[in-house]
Amino acid sequence: MLRLYSLFVLLCLAFPARAVLDIEVTGAGEHQVPIAIIPFDGEDALNQHISEVVASDLIRTGLFKLVDPEGKAPHEAKEVKYAEWAKAEALAIGKLFRSADGRIEIQFRLLDTVKKTELIGQAVSAKSEQGRAIAHRIADAIYEKMTGSVGVFSTRIAYVNRQGRYNRLVIADSDGYGEQTLLALNQPIMSPAWSPDGNALAYVSFEQGRAFVYAQSLLTQQRVLLAAFPGSNSAPAWSPDGQQLAIVLTHEGSSQIYLVRKDGSDLRRISFSDTIDTEPTFSPDGRYLLFTSDRGGSAQIYRMPVNGGSAERLTFEGSNNFSPRFSPDGKSFVFAHFNGGIFYIAVQDFETKQIQILTPGGWEKKPSFAPNGKLVLFATEVHGRGILATVSSDGRVKQKMTPQQGDIREPTWGPFNRQ
Amino acid sequence: MKKIAISVILASLLSACASNKPVEPFTKTEPVAAAPAAAPVTEAPVVGSAAAPDVNAQALAKAEADAAAQAAAKEAAEVAAKTDAVAPIVPPADPANALSQRSVHFPFDVDAIQDNDKPTIQAHGANLGNHPELKMRTEGNADERGSSEYNLALGQRRASNTRKALVLSGAKMEQIEAISYGEERPMATGHDETSWAQNRRVDIIYK
Numbered sequence: 208m209l210r211l212y213s214l215f216v217l218l219c220l221a222f223p224a225r226a227v228l229d230i231e232v233t234g235a236g237e238h239q240v241p242i243a244i245i246p247f248d249g250e251d252a253l254n255q256h257i258s259e260v261v262a263s264d265l266i267r268t269g270l271f272k273l274v275d276p277e278g279k280a281p282h283e284a285k286e287v288k289y290a291e292w293a294k295a296e297a298l299a300i301g302k303l304f305r306s307a308d309g310r311i312e313i314q315f316r317l318l319d320t321v322k323k324t325e326l327i328g329q330a331v332s333a334k335s336e337q338g339r340a341i342a343h344r345i346a347d348a349i350y351e352k353m354t355g356s357v358g359v360f361s362t363r364i365a366y367v368n369r370q371g372r373y374n375r376l377v378i379a380d381s382d383g384y385g386e387q388t389l390l391a392l393n394q395p396i397m398s399p400a401w402s403p404d405g406n407a408l409a410y411v412s413f414e415q416g417r418a419f420v421y422a423q424s425l426l427t428q429q430r431v432l433l434a435a436f437p438g439s440n441s442a443p444a445w446s447p448d449g450q451q452l453a454i455v456l457t458h459e460g461s462s463q464i465y466l467v468r469k470d471g472s473d474l475r476r477i478s479f480s481d482t483i484d485t486e487p488t489f490s491p492d493g494r495y496l497l498f499t500s501d502r503g504g505s506a507q508i509y510r511m512p513v514n515g516g517s518a519e520r521l522t523f524e525g526s527n528n529f530s531p532r533f534s535p536d537g538k539s540f541v542f543a544h545f546n547g548g549i550f551y552i553a554v555q556d557f558e559t560k561q562i563q564i565l566t567p568g569g570w571e572k573k574p575s576f577a578p579n580g581k582l583v584l585f586a587t588e589v590h591g592r593g594i595l596a597t598v599s600s601d602g603r604v605k606q607k608m609t610p611q612q613g614d615i616r617e618p619t620w621g622p623f624n625r626q
Numbered sequence: 627m628k629k630i631a632i633s634v635i636l637a638s639l640l641s642a643c644a645s646n647k648p649v650e651p652f653t654k655t656e657p658v659a660a661a662p663a664a665a666p667v668t669e670a671p672v673v674g675s676a677a678a679p680d681v682n683a684q685a686l687a688k689a690e691a692d693a694a695a696q697a698a699a700k701e702a703a704e705v706a707a708k709t710d711a712v713a714p715i716v717p718p719a720d721p722a723n724a725l726s727q728r729s730v731h732f733p734f735d736v737d738a739i740q741d742n743d744k745p746t747i748q749a750h751g752a753n754l755g756n757h758p759e760l761k762m763r764t765e766g767n768a769d770e771r772g773s774s775e776y777n778l779a780l781g782q783r784r785a786s787n788t789r790k791a792l793v794l795s796g797a798k799m800e801q802i803e804a805i806s807y808g809e810e811r812p813m814a815t816g817h818d819e820t821s822w823a824q825n826r827r828v829d830i831i832y833k
Contacts, residue, residue: 372811395810397774411778417805418778439782439806442775455775457786457806462779483779499776505735506776529773543773570817572773617774 229611230263230383234604236270240353243274243295247313248282249303253338257313260342261299264360264382265349268581269604284316284325292320299349311335315345317352326352339384357623359577364584365399365408366595366618368610375613376410378425381577381620383595383608389423390414400443400452401621402469409433409443409452420454422469433471444488444496445469446513453477453487453496453513464498466513477515489513490533497521497531497540508542521555524562528553530573534600535580541565543572543585552585552598565602575619576600584620724749730788732826734771737783739791747788750830751795758798761833764788766806767813769822778808781828788828 244262265271274295281287282302292298301315310332317327327348333341340361347358359381368375376390376399390396394413401408402422409422418441420434434440438457445452450469455462462485464478478484482502489496493513500509503520506527511518522528525546533540534554544553549568555561570588577584580600587596589607593614597606720726730743739747754760766781766788785804793799814821 395807397778397808397810413807413810438786438804439778441778455779457779457782460786461783483776483783485779486773486775499773501735501776506772527772529776545771548771570770 229609230267231607231609232267232269232604233606234269234599235272236268236599236603237601239270239272240297241274241295242271242297242299242349242353243276243292244299245276245280245282245301247301247303247315248280249305250301252303252305253311253335255338255342257301257303257338257342257345258299260339261346261349264343264346264358267382267606268350269599270350270354284318287318289320289323295320297326297349297353299345301345305335306332309335311338313341313345315348317349339380343380343382356581357579359579359582359620359623361624362578363405363621363624364595364618365401365621366586367396367399367616368613369593369616370613373613376408376412378408378621383610389425389428397617398442399617399619400445401619402445403447403449403622405622405624409445411441411443420452422452431469431471433467433469434465434474442485442487446489447491447493453489455485455487464496477513478511478518486530488532491535491537497533499529499531506545508540521560522562532575534576535578541574541576541583543574552583554583554600563602565598565600566596566605571596573617573619577620578623582620584618586616586618588614725753728830730828730830731823732784732828734769734822734826735780736826737780737787739787744791746830747791748795751792751797754792754798754801755796758801760801762792762797762802763831763833764792764802764804765829765831766804766808767811767825767827767829768806768809769825770809770812770817771822772809774809778806778810781806781808784826784828788830 242265244258246256246258250256250258262273266273279291281300283300287298298318298320300318301313304312306312312330312332314330316325319326329348331341343360346360350358350360362381363378364381365378368377372393374392374394374396375388376396377386377388379386389408390412392412392414397411399408399410406426407422407424409420411418412421418439419432420440420443421430422433423430433443433452434454434456436456436458439462440454440456442455443452451466452469454465454467456465461481462483463476464484464487466475466477467473480500480502482500484498484500486499487496495510496513497508497510499506506529507520508522508528508531509518509520525544527545529543529545531540531542538558539554539556541552541554544551544564550571551564551568552566552571552574553562553564565583572586574583574585582597582599584595584597587594589609592609593616594610595608595615595618598604724745727746730739730746732740754762764785766785768777768780772780782804785806789802789804792802812825813827814824
């Protein structure tokens with residue numbers, strides 16, 4: 208049994224106008240890759256050091272540990288004396304040039320210090336204000352090369368920030384920087400849901416006095432009112448092909464699940480109970496829905512074919528289970544597990560039906576997988592504040608991100624950027 | 627509407643200072659087009675074609691189905707009306723008068739009207755029956771022990787059951803709109819039974 212040792216990093220990344228969250232990481236992966244990240248030559252000219260963002264991205268995963276360069280500062284492969292880097296398995300170096308038109312060019316290399324070979328060599332050109340985005344891309348490249356999984360540092364998250372009655376629907380980079388407010392209201396906003404291409408967000412807004420479902424383009428900001436039937440309209444979830452959404456309506460009685468095309472047409476009811484059926488979410492292959500229902504007397508998670516048909520109860524442990532989301536490989540699902548008055552984040556394997564509790568418990572709600580399946584994002588509470596948290600899908604590494612203002616609710620991890 | 631407009635302006639200011647420049651492709655070196663404007667919606671939302679159900683038709687159908695129940699309820703309403711000869715449109719703040727009660731409460735994860743709230747429901751149902759010009763909204767709420775969506779659904783069931791009970795006491799279905807706030811607008815924010823009990827509630831709001 209490997210002993211878990213605790214890594215405690217408090218990254219109060221001072222970055223004016225964008226310092227949105229304090230980030231705290233605890234726990235570590237079973238094996239941590241020792242890596243040295245040398246400050247890039249010329250990066251002092253930027254208001255954000257590329258190498259620092261790369262390092263903080265990698266550290267937050269719990270899968271890497273930083274090796275102190277101890278004053279050595281190679282910027283090119285020919286300057287590296289491999290004998291000096293025995294403590295590290297990998298070495299990241301780079302140079303940054305500013306071109307005449309104000310753009311920056313970054314030459315970046317990842318070196319294998321054991322095999323003494325180059326793992327990655329890339330040149331990137333960008334506008335100087337895109338330093339963080341470039342750094343996330345470099346971190347993604349290192350992460351993929353060293354772990355074999357695709358990195359998620361360049362992906363985005365969405366959540367609701369609440370201050371009293373003032374609610375903002377926000378999207379941000381996966382590290383909480385670059386907040387962008389899509390909607391601000393003195394009414395509740397709920398259940399943001401990313402379209403599979405990452406170019407639209409569906410959500411529930413009470414701006415008309417009760418729950419309506421909207422879909423908003425992140426490219427044009429244009430909105431479609433998807434559902435405004437009597438009662439509550441809520442719980443949007445996109446199909447994997449992005450052509451339709453599952454939504455929940457109450458105009459025919461209790462909350463029931465419907466399908467609707469993304470332009471609001473062709474509404475079809477697909478669940479038929481006289482109890483609560485809500486929180487639908489599509490399987491990655493688009494054939495099944497998971498949803499929450501109290502048809503058995505308590506709120507539990509069920510699975511049904513998208514085209515209709517009988518539903519199968521999946522959860523039996525704890526008093527209630529809510530908010531299911533498929534893992535990207537479709538082999539398991541994550542959910543909010545309520546037991547003994549406490550909410551936990553848990554995953555259940557479809558094949559073994561085994562449940563694994565990932566978190567210590569608290570007011571932990573609304574889990575969603577990162578698109579690489581390695582992390583789960585959820586909302587929790589610390590000292591009365593609603594905050595963002597992540598846990599690695601093996602439960603080992605935990606991260607808390609506390610906003611400077613307000614309470615965070617309803618987080619959801621967006622898809623991979625497709626470019 | 628004004629509030630929304632102000633919010634929208636706020637949002638556009640906020641988003642203006644946020645960094646949302648699109649990330650350039652990692653391996654390309656040519657410049658990309660300017661960032662798309664981040665302005666949030668400033669106009670009325672576009673309404674999807676399926677988003678305008680025939681509310682009247684539905685209400686009429688339901689009203690017919692409820693006609694029998696209403697006939698029975700009418701008698702009860704008349705009795706209630708006699709005991710309160712001039713039923714007030716704006717009910718008094720006399721705690722002895724059941725009309726002064728504007729909320730009904732529920733146990734955890736329960737949506738059925740409780741016996742001790744029946745006098746409140748009967749009084750408001752009769753009041754609506756005697757004053758067909760009155761309109762009401764039943765607003766369902768839930769405590770935080772559930773997901774936000776489950777609680778929205780639970781609050782909606784509480785509001786709908788309150789509406790049905792009001793109709794059985796003399797109101798007409800179309801006088802009442804049932805909506806839910808779920809756990810989104812708690813009256814009390816503590817993580818304790820005292821707070822939760824206050825939040826498991828349907829508010830009866832005269833419009």
